[in-house]
Amino acid sequence: MTSIILIISMIFLTGYSFVNIERYSKIHYVLNKHIIEKSIHYWNNFINDSARKYNIENKLIKSIIYAESSGNPYAKSNSNAIGLMQIKPSSAGVEIYRLNGKKGQPSIQELYNPKINIDMGTAYIRLLQKKLFGIRNKDVMKYAMIVSYVNGVSALLKIFSKNRQEAISIINTMTTKTFSEYVKKNIQQNRPLIT
Template identity: 70%
Template sequence: MTLGIIIITMLLLTGYNQFLNIKQNSKINCFLNKNSIENTLKNWNNIIQIAAHQYKVDEKLIKSIIYAESSGNPYAKSKSNAIGLMQIKPSSAGAEVYRLNGKTGQPSIKALYNPKINIDIGTAYISFLQKKLISIKNKDVMRYATIVSYVNGNSALLKTFSKNRKEAINIINTMTTKSFCAHIKKNIQRCKLFVI
């Protein structure tokens, strides 16, 4: 469900909501609109802007992930130990960002409850994923690939296309945005609430 929410939120924030075909009576109609998203995240706008600028990541993507992952709750914690606004797992995304910054170990749970640290690490991780997917030519497909990688992991995304990374990217580069989303919807059963 998180993947679908992120994609729907992204479409709403970017003004592409005409691509959505949301089923009537869906829970999603109750809480997803641009104003409610912006209002929920207004406390974090300055931090998001700074991180977006520092890591060259679209603010709307950061906001979409925060909204879908934690509904803007800095104290959110998942059953899988993902922490804070961007639901950072200390031992995976947290450790990866530490490694990229030349640090050892991983961020503490206490640190990840700090919105500034959480958004910084989450945005750094998005930037890292975008660099891993830089050879995807279609910008919309790359955005969706980044979202899927954030939620499920980069290797999980690529393995739905091929065990060989280069071959997987080549396959992705032959796809339209619609065919990519259809493939993800079919192969990563996490986004049943949206139709593109």
């Protein structure tokens, strides 16, 4: 599933089009690209506000929403990732709370609120960007952030090297295509998208 998320995100970021995406969970979903984009468009004001606030490209935010929830603010995964940007309260939620000087973790009710979810998801992208500091190619950085958003920074870097600096150095020798191919081949995680 991780490969599917990466491919969909990369396709969306580069502007290529495709007809349908199929996702399976308790119910079989067939989602049309036009319907998903219309749903995401509904959240544009929140996306643009968060993009400005955290200096993150709004197209990157949209691609994560597209891949993670298909624009469904009520999406919830088997691993308890919630809302448009599929925030896990006990991991990304805790990190963003801590970053904002709060204790604990966001409530499920907060994460189902599209404005809060997009703000927290975008803050988390910004945090990942800082953790991946040193990747020079901007396109590789975008894809590294997407993979890290889904799997975690350590899972991404470990497929290159156990040493963070060495992993970044290896990534810096790659083109966007070789990075993408390497990640698809080596990242290991099966995670359902929507339940």
